[in-house]
Amino acid sequence: MDFSYSDEQKLIKEQVEKFVQNDYSFETRNKILEMDEGFDRSVWQQFAELGWLGVPFSEEDGGFGGGAIETSLVMEAFGNGMVLEPYLSTIVLSGNALAFAGSSEQKAELLAGIIGGELLMSVAYAEAKSGYNLANVGTSATKAGDAYTVSGEKVVVLGGASADKLIVSARTSGGNSDEDGISLFVVDAKAAGVEVRGYKTMDGGRAANISFNDAPAELLGEEGKGFAVLDRVIDYGIVAASAQALGEMNSSFQKTLAYMKTREQFGKAIGSFQVIQHRMVDMFTHVESSRSMLIMSSMKVASSDAVERKKAVSGAKVYIGDAARAVAQDAVQLHGGIGMTEELDIGHYFRRLTLFCGIFGSKGYHLRRFADQG
Amino acid sequence: MNIDYSPEELEFQQEVRAWFKENLPEDLKQKNMRGEMLTREEIISWQKLLGSAGYLVVSWPPEHGGPDWNATQRYIFDAERAAAGAPVGFSMGIIMLGPVLMAFGSPEQKEKYLPKIESAEDWWCQGYSEPGAGSDLASLKTQAVLDGDDYVINGTKIWTTYGHYANRCFCLVRTDNECKPQAGISFILIDDMSAPGIEIQPIVSIDGEHHLNQVFFDNVRVPKENLVGQEGQGWTIAKYLLTHERTTIAGVADSKLNLANIKRIAAENEVDGKALIDDEQTRLDIAQAEINLMQLEFTNFRTLADTAAGRAPGPESSLLKIKGTDTQQELSELKVKMAGYYAFPWHTEGFVGPEDFAYATQTYNFLRASTIYGGSTEVQKNVVAKMLLGLR
Incomplete structure (x- = not known):
């Protein structure tokens, strides 16, 4: 052990911590928040040059050879400074989806593209009536000859408005909440039939509702077997988001102390x-x-035993989530009036941590998922 | 980073597991698993059996009869002990007095007392708290005054766990009233709990049992060579124990067994036409308790890895104590909730309902003490605030 x-x-770990400390002050972050896309593309290029965009991926996929543990180190350091660049949506979610299910051509084009910083991607899975259930998919895909098209609407797609390509869950068979029959597709965000409506989220980040109307789509992985991939991708997302939350919690705690x-x-x-x-x-604590x-x-998410993985995550x-909520609320409370103000970072950590509580599933959702594993 | 035991550690685990399987008496196991109180004789004979296998003073160094295990091995041993359903036994002499004598005792004291702890011949109780000195231990008033070659002790100690079972007692006493309260405290050994002037009065606790006592000292004479260290060193000695390595303080192993037991009970017992586990609230309560326990186990692993790497655990033990006792209380409360009406019959009445619930209430009541003894949760938080957070 x-x-x-x-x-x-x-x-x-030291590299990213140092960057956040020296080059990503609260003032710098406030300026980036005001930029059109809610993040800074030149900072993203810097991440690419430093090799950080390849951290979670194997060397044969062009990455750094890391995994969830290394990704957590990056994300925790990002959390310290509430970094706004779309690492979670592009690298952790989209990158892992490509790494888990992509063909060698898709990896060579798309995964290489995001590692190089040329391509931004998002995973579009949530729908107006899906709640947190990844299997509740109303968006449908139709095959005509060798080509697919997708139709339906996805909501609150993190980083969706800036994404060049989207990974979309759509039903190719089965009933509304069946795990079987869900497939993943790559859709070009600029393609005909794709409509993107972007907006700000509570933490100053960006998300989008995206509708698809017979939009051309390319299959990612096996048809009908997309759920298991998506479920695993979201589990990696949870670990990464938890790491970021830990950085935010620790900063809130240190500043309050x-x-x-x-x-x-x-x-x-x-x-x-x-x-x-007390x-x-x-x-x-x-x-x-x-x-x-x-x-x-972060150690168990890679387990091949799905029950062990799901229980851990x-x-x-x-x-x-419970701890984040408590820390966020107490940091504001203990700061008193000044903790309520827009000008102090404490309130911004509060918003980030509040968003974390609901991302990828609420407490109730995950308590049930945990209990379901026996 | 890795979470696994080494091949050597796994081999050790198998060895210990086999020993418990072979040697733990079935009736003792059943009694312990139900949460029933063990008799003095049952505890002593079990401790002697452990001692004969070299499994009693496992935290002691080899020169005093310990097995020379590292922190991970001690953790594995305790985990196997709990998983086998074996009791913790009574360990004041082993975990408290032993380390004190090794660090502060004279050669004569070591020679006189340590072997009899190792062989489970002596049962030591602890004389710290007083009616007026609980969390504020430094305000203790029991006096020891030197008279010729003896100290003469007057005063009273309270919450003396198993004082009525013990033949010896280690005490904090006041030897100086003039100085700062902490500096006037000494650590002294009482060789015979049946000596003239000692009176032990039982205190029955809310679990309906007699574990606790109040002990009165009326001109009790103790030879001066029973003083440990110097006069006035008592506070330093008591604090030394606080930072002593306590890799099992969180009680993870026992709570894990308890949780497994609760899951079995929830699957086997039917309420309102379905198994308890199919009641949504019960199912989620169990899930939450299991998650809390997961956290505790992993935090414990982290401290263990730190200890193994030679980093001394300090006030972090306080955090393990706080969370560990929270979890113990949570699990015992869960069992009471699951018992429903069967939590009502008092355990002295035999098994009225399912045997699984017979001692649920008693255990729940008894465990209220866990956040009070050994430094209350509030005192632990004071320690962490001061030592780790620098708030004063």
């Missing part, structure tokens, strides 16, 4: 009051306990 990082892992030592009321630092001290210990769950899930999502 060994939870220490290898030299290579340490290197990437520092403030408790300097903010004075009744003639002394408020951190000298026991009621504050809440700070609770916050610290949430962060450290979440770190345990993150390490556990859903268990972590339930636990870290």
Whole structure:
């Protein structure tokens, strides 16, 4: 048993942490938030040049040879500074979908494209009435000759408005919530029949509702067997989002702790009051306990045993979600009035962490998914 | 990074597993699994059996009869002990007094006391808390005054677990009233709990059992060579134990067995036309408890890996104690909820309902103590706030 990082892992962790600390201040982030796309393409190019866009992928796929553990190191450091660039949607979700199910041609074109920073992609899976159920797919795909077209609407596609290509779940057979009969497709976002309506999300990020009207589509993986791929991709997404949340939680905690030592009321630092001290210990415990769950899930998400994988990931999502909510709320509460303001970073961490609680499934959804595994 | 035991550790695990399978008496196992209280004789004979296999003082170094295991091996041993359904036994002498004597005791004290802890001949109880000194231990008032070659002890100790079973007692006493409260405390050994002037009064706790006692000292004479370390060193000694390695403080192994048991009970017991596990609330409560336990186990692994890598665990043990006892209480409460009406019959009345629920309430009641003893949750949080977060 060994939870220490290898030299290579340490290197990437330190590199990204240093970048966030030196080049991604809260002021810089605020400027990027105001940009049209809600992120900075020149920063994205920098990530590509540094090799960070290839972290989760094998060397034969042109990547860094890492996995969920290495991705978590990058994401946690991104969380420290609430980095806005679309790493989760393009690299973790789309990249893993291509790595798991792509043909060698698709990998050579698309995976290489995103690793190189030339191509942005998103996975479009949620629908107006699907809730968190990945198998509830109303979007349909039709085959005519060798070609497919898809029709339907996907909602809250993270990074969807900036994506060049979309990975879309659509039904090729079966009933509305059957796991069998779901297929994944690559659709060009500029193709005829694709309509994208982008908007801001609560954390200042971007998402889109996208409708498909007989849009030309290219099959990704086996027809009818897309659910298992998507389910696994989302599990990797949960681990990565949890890592980012951990960075955000830890930053909220550290900033709150520092403030408790300097903010004075009744003639002394408020951190000298026991009621504050115990809440700070609770916050610290949430962060450290979440770190345990993150390490556990980042190791087990790669398990070939689906029950073990789902229990690890859903268990972590339930636990870290609860902790994120508690840390976010307490950070605002303990800061008092100033914690309510747009100008302080604490409120921005709060929004990010609130979004995390609902991403890829609520607490109730994952508690049930965990219980379903027996 | 890897989560697996090494081949050597797996071999060790098999060896320990086989020993428990072979040696744990079935009736003791059943009693322990139900949550029933064990008798003094049952505990002593089990401890002696462990001792004969070299499995009693597992945290001690080899020069004092320990097996020379590392932290991971000790963790594996405890996990196998719990999985086998074996009791923790009574360990004040092993986990508390032993390390104190090794660090602060005279050669004579080591020679006199350690072998009898190792052989389970002596049963030590702990005399720390007093009616007026609970969380504020430093305000303790029991006096030890030097008179010739003896200390004369007057005062009272309370919450003395198994004081009525023990033949010896280690105590914190006041030897100086003039200085700062902490600096006037000494650590002293009482050789005979049946000595003149000692009176033990039982305290029955809310589980209906007699584990606890109040002990009164009326001019009890103790030879001065029973002082451990120097006069006034008692506080330092007590604090030393707080930072001593405690890889099993979270009680993960016992809680895991408990959870497995709860899942079995939920599958086997029917309520309102369906198995308990098919009741949505029960199913989700169990899932949540299992997730909390997952967290605890992994945090425990992290501390273990730190210890194995030579990094001393400090106040992090406090976090394990806080979360570990939370989980113990959560699981015991879950069982009471699952029992429904069968949580009502008191355990002294025999098995009124399913045997699985007979001691559910008793255990739940007893475990309220877990967040109070060994430093209450609130005191643990004070320690973490001060030592780890620098809030003062």
